[in-house]
């Protein structure tokens with residue numbers, strides 16, 4: 001997006017987006033892709049709740065209900081929450097550390113396209129009418145016996161999308177380690193960058209187990225393997241271990257970036273330095289480590305024995321300590337601050353009590369003896385929605401409002417934003433608070449319907465009403481987005497007026513090379529330091545303006561992912577059709593050819609000239625752009 | 626196009642880097658000798674065991690071999706792959722984390738799944 005006004009046709013624009021390696025555009029792609037799947041998962045959720053609104057309801061059949069809950073969970077975690085967070089990481093993190101792009105722009109694009117094709121693969125199952133139906137956890141004892149191709153879609157779709165996630169994680173790690181601007185020491189990194197770092201490190205260690213597990217599942221289902229089949233010497237429990245060795249870190253991969261977003265928001269809108277920065281960083285890293293030591297708390301009732309249960313119960317409760325440290329630091333950041341209740345701040349304020357409730361129920365479940373009572377009941381459903389919706393989703397909405405100006409150059413309407421918050425927040429508590437009691441009253445999770453006269457009717461009814469309110473809130477948000485985009489009122493560098501971190505020192509949206517000259521970082525809250533010194537330019541350059549080297553876009557990442565997508569269908573149909581094997585080989589060969597092309601054909605990149613940069617600067621100053 | 630810049634080292638820098646290189650060379654040779662020595666000891670232990678020398682039972686030789694192996698991996702990483710030099714903190718942290726997980730997870734599998 002150069003500032004030189006260029007009229008380009010639809011085709012050229014499309015080509016530009018398909019081939020882009022610009023981290024800001026990839027961020028937008030992740031965001032839009034994630035929001036699309038968020039809507040899809042939301043529709044599934046609404047149907048689930050409508051089915052459960054009255055006893056003995058038959059809005060959907062039992063089989064379809066299983067499809068819906070499975071796809072709802074899988075979509076929301078892998079295709080909505082993570083990609084949206086990746087969108088923020090991509091768009092914002094390089095700006096926060098003063099980098100021109102991520103370390104591997106090509107791999108960044110590959111990561112996105114693998115996510116996109118993986119998500120597509122998973123959801124094409126709806127068109128085939130054979131949908132994954134063994135739950136998002138896909139326990140082998142169920143999934144191996146699921147008829148049709150449903151679970152195959154799960155195994156292959158997640159394999160492709162998961163590969164993309166792993167690449168994104170590695171890319172962020174290398175970016176943060178190697179591409180920080182001069183002066184940006186680790187202990188000066190904004191908390192969102194820190195949480196991106198730790199979450200990416202967790203991806204690095206947590207996703208390979210998922211890859212292995214999914215391969216085992218794929219082999220068992222499609223290539224006559226017997227990893228999980230006990231009648232053939234396999235062990236079905238191993239899937240559960242592998243899944244949760246990935247799964248528990250995964251929930252922290254989701255929540256840590258959310259913590260980062262809220263840390264930024266609390267400090268900006270309390271107009272104070274984040275309280276206990278060092279402790280916050282330490283807590284983040286500690287959560288990252290402990291997140292790997294607790295997976296068996298999902299398996300207390302499997303029969304691991306009292307010793308194992310005790311060890312994992314203690315480890316689980318230990319996690320509450322660094323989490324508590326964070327809560328107190330946020331409270332003390334607000335304390336005595338000069339608070340401005342904008343929409344992002346409203347979400348942040350709503351987040352604290354909601355997330356604390358989710359944490360408390362987590363500790364309850366962490367007590368192994370009590371978990372025998374709670375496990376697989378609606379109490380669990382309430383717990384994880386309190387942490388995921390009350391934590392991650394609120395953070396996503398908050399981040400959407402907070403960073404929308406930086407990503408799109410317009411600002412979302414505050415009034416509508418607050419309406420969304422009110423509907424969503426009330427709806428959320430209405431839906432999930434009562435589910436704790438449903439759990440206590442014995443309602444199991446993942447049931448298609450329930451009988452009258454068990455005392456569950458009213459609670460389920462209330463829960464469904466809450467879900468409707470959330471849907472209304474989200475709809476208002478979509479309207480808000482559309483209205484803002486249509487109006488297209490441009491905003492300046494720092495539309496909130498209190499930005500503290502580097503991303504607010506450059507235009508919204510930034511020029512494609514981000515910084516005309518690499519900035520010099522002189523402290524935590526870089527921009528704040530400059531503001532306090534009354535510096536006019538808001539950035540101290542670390543070097544004179546020179547030509548900037550940039551990479552070319554490339555269509556190869558998309559083609560690579562397409563090859564895997566095709567291969568997936570081959571693998572799925574190779575047992576019953578004659579063409580399956582051919583398609584599998586063709587798809588893989590296609591991917592290898594694109595990889596070879598990439599290795600042989602060097603991208604030498606191009607230079608943005610100094611003249612153009614100076615010209616851009618001039619234009620930004622005159623507020624044209 | 627940006628040009629490649631050549632910056633001449635000052636004499637002081639030159640002599641410093643020479644001294645550094647020399648020190649590094651010395652320690653590498655010392656460690657190389659130590660590693661060869663450890664390897665020789667390992668082989669002799671196994672020979673001793675095979676020839677039924679008293680005291681070299683399986684229960685002594687195997688753990689000692691593992692110990693020596695661990696030491697050698699450490700030497701290899703620190704002296705030959707330069708992990709003892711500055712600026713390797715992050716790779717170290719990731720390697721240790723990976724090693725720790727790679728140890729703990731199989732340990733739990735052995736103890737609670739397969740035992």
Ligand code: HEM
Pocket residue numbers: 137251252254255297298316317319320323358359360361362363365366367371374375376380383384387388391392
């Ligand atoms: C104080 C921190 C937390 C503790 C002690 C904790 C503890 C637990 C325990 C023991 C379970 C298993 C319950 C059972 O199935 O019987 C569980 C389930 C779950 N937790 Fe948490 N949790 C915590 C935070 C979180 C966070 C931050 C997230 C996500 C952002 C999360 C997401 C989940 C999910 C998705 C499940 C259900 C998985 C399933 O069976 O489908 N938890 N939690």
Ligand SMILES: [Cu+2]
Pocket residue numbers: 247248251294295297298
């Ligand atoms: Cu967990």
